[in-house]
Amino acid sequence: MDFLPHTPEDVAEMLAASGFEDIDALFASIPAEVKLGRALDVPPALSEPELAAHMAELAARSAHGSDLVCFAGGGAYDHHVPAAVGALAGRAEFATSYTPYQPELSQGVLQAVFEFQSLVCEIYGMDVANASLYDGANALVEGVNLAVRATKRERVLVSAGVHPHYRDVLKTYTSGLGLDIHELGHDDTGALDPGTVDPTGAAAVVVAYPNFFGRLEDVRTLADRAHEAGALLVCVTDPTAMGILRSPGEMGADVAVGEGQSLGNLLSYGGPYVGLFATKLELVRQVPGRIAGETVDADGRRAFVLTLQAREQHIRRAKATSNVCTNQTLMAIAAAVHLSWLGPQGLARLGEVCARRTAAAARRLAEIPGCKIRFEGPHFKEIVLQTPLDAATLTRALSARGFLVGPPLGTWYPDLENCLLVAVTEKRTSAEIDALAEAIEKELAQQ
Amino acid sequence: MDFLPHTPEDVAEMLAASGFEDIDALFASIPAEVKLGRALDVPPALSEPELAAHMAELAARSAHGSDLVCFAGGGAYDHHVPAAVGALAGRAEFATSYTPYQPELSQGVLQAVFEFQSLVCEIYGMDVANASLYDGANALVEGVNLAVRATKRERVLVSAGVHPHYRDVLKTYTSGLGLDIHELGHDDTGALDPGTVDPTGAAAVVVAYPNFFGRLEDVRTLADRAHEAGALLVCVTDPTAMGILRSPGEMGADVAVGEGQSLGNLLSYGGPYVGLFATKLELVRQVPGRIAGETVDADGRRAFVLTLQAREQHIRRAKATSNVCTNQTLMAIAAAVHLSWLGPQGLARLGEVCARRTAAAARRLAEIPGCKIRFEGPHFKEIVLQTPLDAATLTRALSARGFLVGPPLGTWYPDLENCLLVAVTEKRTSAEIDALAEAIEKELAQQ
């Protein structure tokens, strides 16, 4: 099925009207030598019923929520997406619209983005947020680049408690800019010891809150030290924790970034997700990407537009604050709808349920002979489970028993060879936690 | 979750403003003696995440399309529902709207219904259609009642080739009216022999086209005989056959009714479906249910309204043409979108694919030792398979092998003890047909 409206008569009339012999004549400006001259070797077309069956068959060969109980974490979480979020963010008028270049025809998207920015600022305790970035890693990179521009420095200190993938992306993204990036190892509590951090000459200190191990860093002290040295503090923050934890803004962070998947977006094998980016008003002209702003129209009515575009690639070109153009607006709208569905009480409840069920899971899993929770102290949504078995082997074995856990941490943290992440969202019940524990016990017994 | 917007403050203010002591005072007009005075004994409330999990768990305990290959028929068919149909008929503005009593705020539904009526008339070859009835059985009943009113007769002849459930419903529905309903048995070709039909004194002759066995009745001859005797011909017609078969209108039927599930509606365990009802202009004032009509508005613009309401219960009350009020409008809209997606070529292709794959299935299944296709001659979408085994037993056995067939016919047709229906839609591939045949062969071999 090709979705083309042209009838044979249309094609003939249109060719004639625009003065072309035939279809091939349309491509006369293409030198014959480069033309393909054959059909592409791609799979044949399927009719819609055949295609629907084919896609269902492919999908059936992947294991998802209803096959496996999801205790997997590491930056992507099995949260409940309220039915209203899908129904509203999925409205065709949002999904099939383009970037709001004509404000008169785009007040729907523009206002939704303005609301998204306001919500992100509110939970992160910031003044300005943008209309979204690609994902958490990308938001972190843009945060660092902002700090580099703002401080005119090139040294960047990144906590090892930041998602290893985000740190990889940071290295890759900035490899052409020759930044000098230092890693700050965690102590045996799984957190960063502020005393060991020397931000002298640094553009930014980057931490995660909670960090990759679910632990709570001492952001305030780190921010103070960073500021003393003239560096900015960039805080990767889980938005679902913001109902119960202090905001990065309150703790002194200059830039708050994060992954918004947990807010109304599906797991979808890692994307499309949404990068959250917020900062202080002083830094607004350094902000990457689109920003919606409020103004008035010719009749004095409130109206929304894309603003401060002089920062962006289509105006500033080589000197733009970022190269981002297409972003993740639809995911941002879903996040806005989800946050509005939650409200202050709902976000607090969400945080509380995650924190308390995580604690319950930690307690239960620690009872398993040979297992322990690697790091002491407060956790949010995620814990590091140390097991007598190789973590990758155990992870595979557990999926055979109907549980998805992990990722195993050995690849990134040699000191955490036999450790893996276990994430607990509001969807995981105590019955499921017990079942997981029993599955692990069985598995260990078998070895 | 209760979906109530009232804050405690709201409740207090509203009670005060309307002069009530407390909530209980609102129910002062209810005598204490009849009040319940306790909480209802119903299951406790679930939060949305818990509810979503609970519903998924219930759903997982039912076997559907992706578990079983569906060759089942008998008035409900596994046709492909184009993705566009669900996306459009599912639009909240259609789904959450009420009956279009205020035309100014209901042009969307009213025009969609007008288009539905036009499409139904077109495929059935009729002048007038209504806005839908509950289902195929209900449409048949209303067709008979129309004939009874129009002819002032009470004798009704119904072919045994009409869906047994429809015939049951007809008996139940009219049991209070004391109609005298005669059944017309099928001959050994599975069709009605017009020669055996004596419509003298009858209000209606009722046949199905194609009939319950997938066979094509001689509607034209039956119509002629009915008309000679002053009776009306009511034809239960499968809309998906109308791309390749003559319309009931063309063959002389006075009333065409049918089940519209095959047009863009899901199987959904038997409902919500949609009853199609169409007839000739002369009979318009006898038509049951709502009808949308075209008119002009105060500015001369084309507009649509509910019309000829004097036929209906809310005006005519005890003398109404029917008691129907709420109908199946949303399913009618889905049917309209599906028919518009198909167009003339698509409907013809749909009919051709069903007919030819059914023929292919008939040929293949007839090769199974001990099996035969019970009735000779042309079929559409459905065949009667005769097997050496008890049909109900075989049906159960096949579902264990991953195929849904049936229904078995013995319960309704003593002469078809070992017979069951096999339905073939455009979704069934020749590979699936072979697999079904092999499953039957295996099953028979085992006995």
Place this chain on the structure above:
Amino acid sequence: MSRTLEPSAGTRAAPDDAFPLIFERSRVHRRAWSLPEPEGDAPKLDELIPEGHRRSEPLALPEVSELDLVRHYTRLSQRNWAIDVGAYPLGSCSMKYNPKIAEFAAGLPGFASLHPFAGDELVQGALELLGTLERALCEATGMARLTFQPAAGAQGELTGLLMMRAFHESRDDRRAKVIIPDSAHGTNPASVSLAGYRAQEVPSDERGLVDLEALKQALDHETAGLMLTNPNTLGLFERDIKAIAAAVHEVGGLLYYDGANFNSIVGVVRPGDMGFDIVHMNLHKTFATPHGGGGPGSGPLAVSERLERFLPTPVLAAPAQDGDRWRWDYDRPDSIGRIHSFHGNFGINVRAYTYLRSLGPEGLRQIAERAVLNANYLKSLIESTFPTAYPGDCMHEFVSTAKGLKRHGVRAMDVAKRLIDLGYHPPTVYFPLVVEEALMVEPTETESKETIDGLAAALNQIAAEATSEPELVKGAPVTTPVRRPDEARAARELKLRWSPG
């Protein structure tokens, strides 16, 4: 002045450009359809279907691209009011919020893709759902068993009346009439006739309640039963219900409860405890299922023990003991028979079940409490301008009269049309017939105080405008794609379908 429900750009409803029909967008050879080839070596169509059966007339169906189709119905939908767009205070319709979670549930393949002839062993989840819902609805109504076959309230009514007939006939007692109040909904008398009974109306008294004396007059051994909705169509609770029940039972009649107004009493009082023998519910009202522009609904019918054996076939049979299965029981010798092609509007019942499980016992009672609170609050805000037809507190709805505006030449319909321009869907007008210039208002429990305040302010403004600038009111609406369609002409010059050429 701006337009309400304006179609999108490109379809501006200026007097000159009407919104095209899908047929008018058709172009020969354009297509949206995509279907497989008839496979392999299957015989050709003309070998399969004899010429006499082959379609000869060409079909004038629209030929459009999928994009044409999508834009047509997307824009068409934008020309319609809906609960998801704004308040819908239609009396007797309980237009409350339809939870999205219920749509999610009904869409699960394990419900949406079940074939009605699938064996019981294959659909245990679905049957358990229905079984639990049946128990809950019986508990809420005080009945013993129910059938899910009725697709809507009216079909429930007929089913109940046929069971009433079966009950009497089982005792060789043939009765001729069923009594209904003059304020009854049209489906009541229509169903009575369809069941082969004569409908006899009894008047309401000055309280707006059934005139007990008149009722007693009407009752006799010809009386099969009484149909009543309580609270009644005026939104008033029939406080004499016990006496009414006694009187009807006295003559051997049965009491039928029309559950369209059940929303106002769920968890507070049960039809069974009032003395009713037969009850239908409109799940598309009380249980918040989407109304789909006129349907689908679901009208399950519940009955007391003595009527159980007459229920339509099949009825659901719960597992006798653990390990057993849910199953359909077809062995029902006294059943009135089947009333639906299959098992009723299952998909709607799934939504109702989801709503039930979302609310729980407290939630169920609260919908009644808040529905009644909202109605009385709104009533108090507009009483001075639109007095209610009958004194006293109302339940979930009330009937006001606009007759006071008549002297300015403003009718109830004008009030309704003007209300549209002020951003609200009008209440039900001219029903019930027993009230002059009736405005029947049911805000439902899911509307907020702000919405009700706004609605009241708009109504009071209109009352003022009726005096100051009646033309403004009579000229309304001006903000809609079409204005006051000519209904008389529609009925006179019948245009009931598009026709080619």
Place this chain on the structure above:
Amino acid sequence: MSRTLEPSAGTRAAPDDAFPLIFERSRVHRRAWSLPEPEGDAPKLDELIPEGHRRSEPLALPEVSELDLVRHYTRLSQRNWAIDVGAYPLGSCSMKYNPKIAEFAAGLPGFASLHPFAGDELVQGALELLGTLERALCEATGMARLTFQPAAGAQGELTGLLMMRAFHESRDDRRAKVIIPDSAHGTNPASVSLAGYRAQEVPSDERGLVDLEALKQALDHETAGLMLTNPNTLGLFERDIKAIAAAVHEVGGLLYYDGANFNSIVGVVRPGDMGFDIVHMNLHKTFATPHGGGGPGSGPLAVSERLERFLPTPVLAAPAQDGDRWRWDYDRPDSIGRIHSFHGNFGINVRAYTYLRSLGPEGLRQIAERAVLNANYLKSLIESTFPTAYPGDCMHEFVSTAKGLKRHGVRAMDVAKRLIDLGYHPPTVYFPLVVEEALMVEPTETESKETIDGLAAALNQIAAEATSEPELVKGAPVTTPVRRPDEARAARELKLRWSPG
């Protein structure tokens, strides 16, 4: 005159009533949320989270009912243009129909609910899909391998430029600059800078094509490569591409193909065959995935064999033999590293795959044919009123100039706004910068002849109005919820978030 994109009744955009923010609908203690209780005997929050970490500032998030939420975003959506509403001829954006079947596919739990850390053995269906899509995209571009990590075109650009750098550095060859045409899209120079290169612009010649001589001037051993989109931003095919490629390769540079305009040549000519070494595609353009009001997209990056080893980690490894599994290969010593948190915008790639399988080889070529046909047909209809900036046939889009209207004081932006009142979304205006009063028009292949005729008629009408009644054009639009918002003020008096109080 009626309004375009009118919000529904109750939100009439009269000058006085602005559409509220969700925050402005908030009422203390109102709630939509529904979440489980923290279960069982788990320790209380204050035992778990030290005071120093506990939130102290109250959160000013909206408190609304689910119905408030639903109405707010439903009505908000109706205030927006979309492909499903009407034509969207934005140049360089390929706003074509987004098939609904692709939405169905992406929503299947087997795709939508996969966790990115699920083991390869658990996601074989997903990996096979990606593998098949990779092969097809490589075939269509004439490249060897690709990565799906880039979430959009710009991220693909950066990835490609970093690979360009890795390529040169692997040969101990440090280069400083990347050449781009002056008509290049802004992301090109921005990505060049981000990759640590200097962007050097070369002018277009009078044909609107790369000035070959100027290019040769610019090329030297400092040149890492050239970024080009072909057809270029003016919709013209760079016919000297072979010579251009030779010249660039001559100095040891690489050719980067910006695939944003790939729609016009799929199946006709392949970037690889033109001499390009690196190609990004915008699947959200060429492969019809919904643009979501600004995103998400997907910008897979494909490269020729010699660059393969630099691809981001991991890359997909096909089953070596039957029975083997698809897997992610992390053993890539020369890789530039990771560019996305996980595997890119998988959900978008599922949609692109669905589109691919729906079209097949013939379909793919036809989208190019019809896109070019539609553009040239539209061009021929408006050429006399809006001449194109450069002579000759165009590909999928063309750039006209409105400078002829300047003498009536009518600017390109006025034409755009007036077009809105006539029911069409305007083309891209004032881009590319090299054309004065530019109108950049891309109808795409899914628009019908009728739509294009209507668009052309509207544009020609506006040209006439510019002479006869310029004020009408300069005063447009008048049919939208808001009119000509003050962008200067927005940038001057920053209001970038709602704030409490």
